[in-house]
Amino acid sequence: MKSVRMLPVTENIEIAEGIFSMKLYSPEFAARVKPGQFFHIRCGGEKFPLLRRPISLAFTMPEEESFVMVYRVEGQGTAYLSGLEQGDRLDVMGPLGRGFHVDRGLRKVAMVGGGMGIAPLVELAGVYGNRAEVFLGYRDTPFLLQEMSHRTGNIYISTETGTAGHKGYITDLLPGQLGKMQPDMVYCCGPGPMMKKTVEICRQLGLKCQVSLEERMGCGIGACLVCSCATRDEKGMKTYSRVCRDGPVFWAEEVLMDD
Ligand SMILES: Cc1cc2nc3c(=O)[nH]c(=O)nc-3n(C[C@H](O)[C@H](O)[C@H](O)COP(=O)(O)OP(=O)(O)OC[C@H]3O[C@@H](n4cnc5c(N)ncnc54)[C@H](O)[C@@H]3O)c2cc1C
Ligand code: FES
Structure with a gap:
């Protein structure tokens, strides 16, 4: 089931050249999202009307009720994301798609x-x-x-x-x-x-x-x-x-x- 939420950015740091790690606070999405699913993100709001951009879940941080996405700056949308700071809010639709088939019984x-x-x-x-x-x-x-x-x-x-x-x-x-x-x-x-x-x-x-x-x-x-x-x-x-x-x-x- 998808939802659209305005989520606070709690961290957005460059971890390698042109690659950023963004942490968002959302008890709801952190609890619901599955490995392999993605979020569809409005990059820019009303003044910058691009189509949403898909970015995958990288990992959840249950103890902080948060999740992290890691993205490379490719064009206008991801450049906008890279400029966001702690406290900014982001329009996020998700969690979307069919993720990885997980079977906890697998040996290896x-x-x-x-x-x-x-x-x-x-x-x-x-x-x-x-x-x-x-x-x-x-x-x-x-x-x-x-x-x-x-x-x-x-x-x-x-x-x-x-x-x-x-x-x-x-x-x-x-x-x-x-x-x-x-x-x-x-x-x-x-x-x-x-x-x-x-x-x-x-x-x-x-x-x-x-x-x-x-x-x-x-x-x-x-x-x-x-x-x-x-x-x-x-x-x-x-x-x-x-x-x-x-x-x-x-x-x-x-x-x-x-x-
Ligand atoms: C399901 C899904 C999950 C994704 N997860 C991640 C992720 O976790 N981290 C991440 O860095 N990127 C991810 N991407 C790719 C990301 O969506 C694109 O890099 C982003 O949309 C580019 O937007 P932009 O406005 O910055 O660049 P644009 O100006 O739209 O494009 C810049 C360049 O990137 C190419 N491009 C844009 N979108 C895609 C795409 N979907 N597939 C292939 N090439 C594309 C364009 O052809 C162009 O050359 C994912 C894509 C999909 C479909
Ligand atoms: S993006 Fe519209 S059908 Fe997949």
């Missing part, structure tokens, strides 16, 4: 995140704790590492520039590590090519996999079809789904990654 899970796709995995890592192994791919400077290591100790890192961890792509590590680990489930969020590669590796290893998709959005609630993506129905026939309402998380076999 893997999470694969790339770039800003790392943020939506933080809350999920807290659900599985040390039953999760987390694979994080960065371009250059790692971020959200402390938040991840509070939730699970098993973290692999790669950077394209070689500043930390494996030099190259995080997917380079997957065939060996996932092959040894044989997780019950792989959760993936990040750039398209990274997700495509992860899905292919999971298919070869016979592993169950969920992916979180990103599409440009309009309404955020299933009415405008701006966020359509190509999927397969139960009979394997091509169809279209709405990322905002049917996703953003899908089973890997549902999604037609090339369309």
Whole structure:
């Protein structure tokens, strides 16, 4: 069930170049939001009438009745967010979408995140704790590492520039590590090519996999079809789904990654 609320910003700090962590106070949303869901945010109010912008839950802070979103400044909307200060209020619609399938009975899970796709995995890592192994791919400077290591100790890192961890792509590590680990489930969020590669590796290893998709959005609630993506129905026939309402998380076999 979605709600629209004016929420107070309690922190908005730059955690890496151009990447911000924003904490919002909301006992209601902090209690209701699930890993993999997102919020649709009005960036600018009446004087700056942009469409809302979707930003995922990064993690909740139940003891502070708050939740945190982590975003990269890409354009006008996220630049507006980066200028907000403690005490400002933000128009937030949410929690929206279908999040990750969580099964607390799973023995071992893997999470694969790339770039800003790392943020939506933080809350999920807290659900599985040390039953999760987390694979994080960065371009250059790692971020959200402390938040991840509070939730699970098993973290692999790669950077394209070689500043930390494996030099190259995080997917380079997957065939060996996932092959040894044989997780019950792989959760993936990040750039398209990274997700495509992860899905292919999971298919070869016979592993169950969920992916979180990103599409440009309009309404955020299933009415405008701006966020359509190509999927397969139960009979394997091509169809279209709405990322905002049917996703953003899908089973890997549902999604037609090339369309
Ligand atoms: C379900 C969902 C969850 C998201 N969660 C996060 C998150 O947690 N953190 C985060 O940093 N970003 C997230 N995004 C992406 C974020 O919504 C966009 O970066 C943001 O809308 C850009 O708005 P803007 O006005 O700053 O930039 P714009 O001026 O709208 O766009 C700037 C550039 O970003 C590209 N862009 C904009 N929106 C998207 C999009 N949805 N997918 C791909 N490219 C886009 C544009 O093509 C353009 O090149 C998410 C997107 C979706 C769909
Ligand atoms: S954004 Fe309108 S249907 Fe998804």
